[in-house]
Amino acid sequence: MWPDHAIWWQLYPLGFTGAEPTNLPGVAPGDPQSVVHRLPQLENWLDYAINLGCSGLLLGPVFASETHGYDTIDHFRIDPRLGDDADFDHLIAEAHARGLRIALDGVFNHVARSFAHPEWFRRGADGLATFEGHEHLVALDHDRPEVAQYVGDVLRFWNDRGVDAWRLDAAYAVPPEFWRDVLPRDREVWYFGEVIHGDYASYVEKSGLDSVTQYELWKAIWSSLNDRNFFELSYALGRHNALLDTFVPQTFVGNHDVTRLATRLDDERHVGHALAILFLVGGVPSVYAGDEQAYRGLKEDRAGGDDAIRPRFPDAPDELAPYGWPTYRLHQELIGLRRRHPWLTRARTTVEQLTNETIALRSTHGDEWVLLLLNVSDRDQPFALDRDQHSSRTEAPVVPAHGWKFLTSS
Known part of the structure; x- marks a missing residue:
């Protein structure tokens, strides 16, 4: 299936195109004056991604939202700060x-307070339930059949327009059984949850999602x-291998x-190490736009704290x-290795x-293997x-201080 060969370039359109932080006040959402055609800017970057x-x-x-896109107003309409249906x-x-391929971000756990169906909001002991304390993000009641019908209708609507995949935002806050009930059965579309x-494995099995x-x-x-502590990575890779038995x-x-x-x-000398691990291990990898250009940015827990990591x-x-x-060229080199070994x-x-x-990390498939050697010490190692799992021949490659090296079976 095509997702086995997918490598995503992820971007945040509102920030990427320099859209206003909020929708234009005093302009009706359907008013043509409210539309700014920014989506065409993304077309300038398609060959770059390839x-x-x-x-x-x-x-x-x-989709149409009040501010940052995760406070959705209408899932059936393109945000006027980005353009219109024709642009999409x-x-x-x-x-x-x-x-x-094109993947969309589906925000179905919560919506803006101005969402058209306040009767669908989930209520708690102290009033409306919100998403992780964000007062302007109101949680939907996923037990209501109207909510399930709405989400399913949204997915089908955009799938019919050519969408290939969905990232389901804040999936962890949604009962997994909800997704199993609402996901369209067209499995050419790939669904993964945040x-x-x-x-992870239990959530995938209960939800019917393809991935998380x-x-x-x-x-x-x-x-x-x-921390210069590869024991942590070793432990995480053991758990990662187990996930691959399920998804x-x-x-x-x-x-x-x-x-x-x-x-x-x-230590920025270790950027290559991180990328080498990403493209060696099993998974469907993504690159966040700007990381391939060594962009910097600190996320902060405050209003506007995402601005630095979502620039124009x-x-x-x-x-x-x-x-x-x-x-960028380092990414090309490593993605090229991944492409030559799609397994x-x-x-x-x-x-x-x-x-x-x-x-030393070895990824294998049948008789094929790729070996990654990582060194974060201050001396050559x-x-x-x-090197060859099927012979007694041994080698002692040397990896320079703060260096890394790939060896392959072919």
């Missing part, structure tokens, strides 16, 4: 003409590099909700600053050498390994 090695665009919210249809057509913690976000691996990657996780080292990788890492981009790639292109999507990864500051 040259990076990606096969799909994973879009943040594009043209983007889909241009992406598909290039072989790029699940931050808990029993692998936050545990994300944390282990940057944390093990910062293929959606993997990442950056997204629209977390501090940028180049900022998160204490230039109108076209040739306007990017020159300093980011080496990181890595479902590969299991074993740890063949382990210290606090060095680790030899790796005494059996």
Whole structure:
């Protein structure tokens, strides 16, 4: 199935295109004056995503909302700050003409207070239930059949317009059985949920989703590099292998909700290490737009605290600053390795050498394998390994201080 070959370039359209932080006050939502045609800007970046090695665009919210897109007003209408139906249809057509899939962000756990059906809001002991204390984000009552009907109708509406996949926002806050009841049965469309913690495999089995976000691996990657403690990564990979028995996780080292990788890492020499792990292990990987250009950005727990990680981009790639292109080429190299070994999507990864500051990881599929050697110490490190699993021949490759190296079976 096509998701086995998917590598997503994720972007947050409202920030990417420099949209206003709120919808225009005093203008009726259907008034043509309220529409600003920004979605066409994304078409300038389609070839950039393809040259990076990606096969799909994973879009943040594009539906009409009050502010940041996660406070949806109307799931059947494109946000007027981004454009209209014609703009969206043209983007889909241009992406598909290039072989790029399109994934949308479906925010169905909560909506804006101005949502048209307040009778669908969930109520708690102290009034309306909100999403994690955000007073302007009101939770929907997923026990109501009208809510299930609405969500199913929204998914079918956009699937019929050409959408290939959905990220289901805050899926962890929604009863898993809800998704099993509402997801359209067209399995050519790939559905994955945002699940931050808990029993990932159980959630997938109960919900009928194809995948969920692998936050545990994300944390282990940057944390093990910062702490120079590859034992944490080894443990997380053991759990990751077990997940692959049930589903293929959606993997990442950056997204629209977390501090940028180049900022998160204490030592920027380890950006390549993090990316090498991402593209070695099993999963459906995504690259958050800007990470491939070494963008920096700190997420803060305050109003506007996401602005730094969701910046405006230039109108076209040739306007990017020159300093980011080496990181872009590094992504191309690693995504190219992934493309040459497409079986890595479902590969299991074993740890063949382990210290606090060095680790050897082998991903295998039948007789094929890829070996990744990582060194975050301050000196060169030899790796005494059996490079060929089917012979007694041994080699001791040396990885330089703060370096990494791939070896392959072919």
